[in-house]
Amino acid sequence: MILEIKDLRFGYSKRSPLVLDGVNLELDKGEIGVLLGKNGSGKTTLFKNILGLVKPASGNILFKGKDLLKIKGNERAKHISYVPQNAEFGSLSVFDTVLMGRMPYFGLRSGSSDEEKTAEMLKEMGMEHLASRNVEELSGGERQKTAIARALVQEPEFMIFDEPTGNLDIANEQLILKEAGRVAKEKGIGILTSLHDINQALAVGDRFFFLKNGRILYSGDSSIVSKEIIEDVFDAKVNLIEHEGKKVVLNY
Amino acid sequence: MTDFKDFMENIQAVLKSKRKKLMAVTILFVLVIVLGFICLFVGSSHMSFSDCIDALLGTGSPASVRIIRNIRIPRVLAAIIAGAGLSVSGLIMQTNLNNPMASPATLGVSNAAVFGANLSIIAFAGGFLSTGNNLNSFSVGANPYATSFMAFVFSTLSIILILGLCRLRSFRPGVVVLAGIAIGSIWTAATTILQFYATDVGLSAAVIWTFGDLGRATYKTDIIMAVTVAVGIVFFILMSWKFNALLSGDAAASGMGVNVNRLRFVSMLLASVITAVCVSYLGIIGFVGIICPHVVKKFLGQDHRFTIPACVFAGSILLLLADTVSRSMGNGSALPVGAITSLLGAPFFLIIILFRKGDRA
Numbered sequence: 033m034i035l036e037i038k039d040l041r042f043g044y045s046k047r048s049p050l051v052l053d054g055v056n057l058e059l060d061k062g063e064i065g066v067l068l069g070k071n072g073s074g075k076t077t078l079f080k081n082i083l084g085l086v087k088p089a090s091g092n093i094l095f096k097g098k099d100l101l102k103i104k105g106n107e108r109a110k111h112i113s114y115v116p117q118n119a120e121f122g123s124l125s126v127f128d129t130v131l132m133g134r135m136p137y138f139g140l141r142s143g144s145s146d147e148e149k150t151a152e153m154l155k156e157m158g159m160e161h162l163a164s165r166n167v168e169e170l171s172g173g174e175r176q177k178t179a180i181a182r183a184l185v186q187e188p189e190f191m192i193f194d195e196p197t198g199n200l201d202i203a204n205e206q207l208i209l210k211e212a213g214r215v216a217k218e219k220g221i222g223i224l225t226s227l228h229d230i231n232q233a234l235a236v237g238d239r240f241f242f243l244k245n246g247r248i249l250y251s252g253d254s255s256i257v258s259k260e261i262i263e264d265v266f267d268a269k270v271n272l273i274e275h276e277g278k279k280v281v282l283n284y
Numbered sequence: 285m286t287d288f289k290d291f292m293e294n295i296q297a298v299l300k301s302k303r304k305k306l307m308a309v310t311i312l313f314v315l316v317i318v319l320g321f322i323c324l325f326v327g328s329s330h331m332s333f334s335d336c337i338d339a340l341l342g343t344g345s346p347a348s349v350r351i352i353r354n355i356r357i358p359r360v361l362a363a364i365i366a367g368a369g370l371s372v373s374g375l376i377m378q379t380n381l382n383n384p385m386a387s388p389a390t391l392g393v394s395n396a397a398v399f400g401a402n403l404s405i406i407a408f409a410g411g412f413l414s415t416g417n418n419l420n421s422f423s424v425g426a427n428p429y430a431t432s433f434m435a436f437v438f439s440t441l442s443i444i445l446i447l448g449l450c451r452l453r454s455f456r457p458g459v460v461v462l463a464g465i466a467i468g469s470i471w472t473a474a475t476t477i478l479q480f481y482a483t484d485v486g487l488s489a490a491v492i493w494t495f496g497d498l499g500r501a502t503y504k505t506d507i508i509m510a511v512t513v514a515v516g517i518v519f520f521i522l523m524s525w526k527f528n529a530l531l532s533g534d535a536a537a538s539g540m541g542v543n544v545n546r547l548r549f550v551s552m553l554l555a556s557v558i559t560a561v562c563v564s565y566l567g568i569i570g571f572v573g574i575i576c577p578h579v580v581k582k583f584l585g586q587d588h589r590f591t592i593p594a595c596v597f598a599g600s601i602l603l604l605l606a607d608t609v610s611r612s613m614g615n616g617s618a619l620p621v622g623a624i625t626s627l628l629g630a631p632f633f634l635i636i637i638l639f640r641k642g643d644r645a
Contacts, residue, residue, distance in 0.1 A: 114539025
């Protein structure tokens with residue numbers, strides 16, 4: 033397993049209720065794991081724990097069997113990278129924004145090898161024509177692709193995507209999900225992503241983790257996705273039909 | 285082939301843009317040197333150009349040599365150092381707090397310094413000041429460092445208090461800003477109460493202290509300010525990429541290996557100490573920390589590899605200009621330089637934010 037989370041508990045303060053209350057999760061390399069749950073169920077908090085932005089009250093996060101909490105931030109960033117929701121970067125060029133992803137390797141000043149890898153990544157992502165553009169001038173989809181390029185140039189073995197399609201139109205949604213799928217299959221990178229749209233999740237996910245009140249209530253491959261589970265986790269009525277051999281969730 | 289050509293053209297455009305920014309920073313640096321030199325020739329004693337040159341070379345009259353060496357040079361150096369420090373502190377606070385209105389005043393550092401100075405002047409006037417009933421005789425006299433020392437002690441206390449409180453909440457930017465405003469208003473309220481009980485003479489002295497005045501600078505104070513500002517600038521420059529990462533948000537920065545909480549704590553502490561040292565020696569010089577970072581960001585974007593040095597030089601330029609104007613308009617005595625920085629900078633600032641489209645990469 034590339035990522036193992038064991039009985040993870042976290043609260044924002046000692047007195048406040050636990051946001052994560054015994055989370056258990058396993059993911060292998062090349063797999064796309066999708067976290068599904070209502071707003072406030074603890075998805076982003078789980079990511080913050082993996083990224084070392086907050087410290088858990090108890091439990092373990094193991095990366096290839098090593099305790100992630102004992103690995104320094106810089107070292108962690110060489111193995112695990114992050115694609116935020118609604119990528120914002122400040123007023124920088126696309127080239128410099130992607131080059132920033134090499135920071136765990138260069139520390140204070142970028143070298144020519146970092147710049148070469150950045151140029152290669154832009155080419156791989158089909159973004160070479162955007163290199164000199166201000167990232168603030170890009171469309172939502174292009175920004176999200178820039179965030180993926182920056183995360184990929186970190187040469188990670190595992191990536192976290194936090195609602196990568198939030199606020200994107202259908203075309204850009206498809207573009208970003210296709211890119212995530214390509215990354216996982218071609219590069220063998222493990223991906224853990226949160227998604228609101230269960231149909232998107234079914235389209236890209238290998239494993240599904242249903243999070244409710246800080247606990248993963250159900251997990252497994254697409255065969256576990258059922259009307260009952262969705263209704264239990266989201267407290268909403270839905271219909272689940274089969275279309276061309278695939279499950280489709282109808283939000284009515 | 286066309287793709288490759290396009291790509292190379294784009295890479296060339298990136299390099300060209302960097303060269304332009306480097307050129308802008310170099311021009312600002314040259315301007316600081318030139319302006320600093322010109323400012324040595326301006327003052328209330330109406331010395332001629334040749335008198336100034338003679339004094340600089342040490343061949344002028346004893347009076348002119350003293351004016352240049354003991355008054356104008358320390359004053360010009362103070363403008364360069366404090367301008368740089370206040371400006372870069374503003375930039376760092378804006379980045380750290382993700383708030384365009386953040387400035388050295390955000391953490392209430394200036395308010396605390398004012399309280400410390402007021403306490404020194406009003407409550408301990410006998411011990412610290414040579415005062416009289418004549419308002420004109422007011423200056424920080426008997427022990428010129430006592431008031432600055434008290435100002436520094438209280439502003440440092442304020443920084444420790446705020447950053448200590450914010451540590452409890454992981455330095456969330458919103459918490460830092462609100463804690464700064466709250467603690468700042470406590471210092472302001474305490475100052476008002478102190479001033480209520482002050483004598484007319486003491487009150488005047490306390491109010492005059494709050495007017496920023498570069499005339500208080502000596503070589504000794506310049507050295508202390510220079511060391512503090514230099515340490516801060518070196519640290520900030522070394523952390524340029526990490527500040528760039530912070531622009532993407534805490535989680536993204538953490539994903540790139542940045543220890544966000546530690547970076548925020550250390551850089552806020554350094555920016556605050558720089559402000560505390562400058563304000564303690566020179567009084568309140570407002571707006572430099574807001575105007576300069578915004579003007580620089582409008583022209584150069586937000587890449588801290590360029591904005592940090594550009595803010596350093598832009599701050600020096602603004603304070604040199606403001607001090608020169610304040611000395612020229614004061615009819616023998618300098619007008620409060622803090623008011624002049626706002627008068628000079630604010631219209632320029634307004635023009636830029638109102639009539640310029642978008643930031644540049």
